[in-house]
Amino acid sequence: xxxxxxxxxxxxxxxxxxxxxxxxxxxxxxxxxxxxxxxxxxxxxxxxxxxxxxxxxxxxxxxxxxxxxxxxxxxxxxxxxxxxxxxxxxxxxxxxxxxxxxxxxxxxxxxxxxxxxxxxxxxxxxxxxxxxxxxxxxxxxxxxxxxxxxxxxxxxxxxxxxxxxxxxxxxxxxxxxxxx
Amino acid sequence: xxxxxxxxxxxxxxxxxxxxxxxxxxxxxxxxxxxxxxxxxxxxxxxxxxxxxxxxxxxxxxxxxxxxxxxxxxxxxxxxxxxxxxxxxxxxxxxxxxxxxxxxxxxxxxxxxxxxxxxxxxxxxxxxxxxxxxxxxxxxxxxxxxxxxxxxxxxxxxxxxxxxxxxxxxxxxxxxxxxx
Numbered sequence: 001x002x003x004x005x006x007x008x009x010x011x012x013x014x015x016x017x018x019x020x021x022x023x024x025x026x027x028x029x030x031x032x033x034x035x036x037x038x039x040x041x042x043x044x045x046x047x048x049x050x051x052x053x054x055x056x057x058x059x060x061x062x063x064x065x066x067x068x069x070x071x072x073x074x075x076x077x078x079x080x081x082x083x084x085x086x087x088x089x090x091x092x093x094x095x096x097x098x099x100x101x102x103x104x105x106x107x108x109x110x111x112x113x114x115x116x117x118x119x120x121x122x123x124x125x126x127x128x129x130x131x132x133x134x135x136x137x138x139x140x141x142x143x144x145x146x147x148x149x150x151x152x153x154x155x156x157x158x159x160x161x162x163x164x165x166x167x168x169x170x171x172x173x174x175x176x177x178x179x180x
Numbered sequence: 181x182x183x184x185x186x187x188x189x190x191x192x193x194x195x196x197x198x199x200x201x202x203x204x205x206x207x208x209x210x211x212x213x214x215x216x217x218x219x220x221x222x223x224x225x226x227x228x229x230x231x232x233x234x235x236x237x238x239x240x241x242x243x244x245x246x247x248x249x250x251x252x253x254x255x256x257x258x259x260x261x262x263x264x265x266x267x268x269x270x271x272x273x274x275x276x277x278x279x280x281x282x283x284x285x286x287x288x289x290x291x292x293x294x295x296x297x298x299x300x301x302x303x304x305x306x307x308x309x310x311x312x313x314x315x316x317x318x319x320x321x322x323x324x325x326x327x328x329x330x331x332x333x334x335x336x337x338x339x340x341x342x343x344x345x346x347x348x349x350x351x352x353x354x355x356x357x358x359x360x
Contacts, residue, residue, distance in 0.1 A: 021314035028311035087350040130343035131208035134201035137320030163310035170267040
């Protein structure tokens with residue numbers, strides 16, 4: 001099962017840091033990649049790729065596609081489309097069905113106003129509470145529930161550095177030491 | 181048990197939206213308030229209060245205190261201090277102990293570089309994975325684990341509006357209708 005995030009409506013400059021956080025949460029919580037549609041704000045891509053290069057894994061970052069074509073392609077390939085929105089059905093009511101289907105999943109995260117069509121095309125409109133808060137927080141909770149807390153056990157291949165958990169301070173292991 | 185977020189190192193303009201997201205996640209996931217230390221960036225406070233006024237509850241927002249005095253006061257009152265950091269002990273290893281203590285909890289969320297002292301003063305340095313991602317995502321996961329998914333069952337008093345979950349589109353109930 002592949003899990004890809006579609007970041008919709010990214011606004012240049014204004015959404016730079018939020019979209020970067022979304023990409024980093026997606027990677028850290030076990031998604032396979034992110035598509036940031038309708039923009040070419042390369043600073044977001046660079047920040048995410050920089051983390052991947054240091055901390056490992058194969059997380060992909062794509063930009064520049066139109067969201068309509070991403071959704072069309074996903075439908076053609078019989079993937080599931082899940083739109084996170086505070087107006088949707090509460091996560092606990094749908095997560096088992098979503099998890100059990102084993103279909104590839106496209107998780108849509110809106111920035112500015114989400115077009116009406118997205119609500120219609122999505123297989124699920126899912127709420128992470130019906131309160132206004134944060135698309136970053138919503139994505140973290142969604143992936144934690146989808147993968148049942150797997151983020152705490154993930155290992156990333158080809159990492160150059162690794163954090164060793166410690167009670168106080170910072171311990172980082174350099175994994176390139178001794179390698180050419 | 182009171183749960184208060186301490187947002188540390190907020191940088192004017194740069195952190196405006198991230199700090200706002202932190203406040204909104206804190207509220208939506210059942211924390212009692214947020215202290216944004218060492219700043220008077222009132223736009224963050226206004227955004228959070230605006231959501232509270234419309235969607236209800238008694239979430240508090242304080243600004244302008246120095247972080248050192250917040251921590252000192254918390255120690256005096258025998259509260260627990262929990263610092264969320266990617267360098268800390270994984271959440272699943274400590275959450276039961278934190279939950280069971282029933283002490284008031286101050287959750288520290290850093291923006292820019294967190295002073296060494298914070299790691300020393302904290303009762304727990306807790307990681308939400310040891311990967312770099314987002315303080316917003318980290319806070320959402322921490323509160324979801326602390327309150328065991330209670331955010332999906334919370335009701336907010338004195339709300340003026342309420343979202344009714346729906347499979348497609350947006351349904352909002354006006355709770356002021358018929359009231360003076």
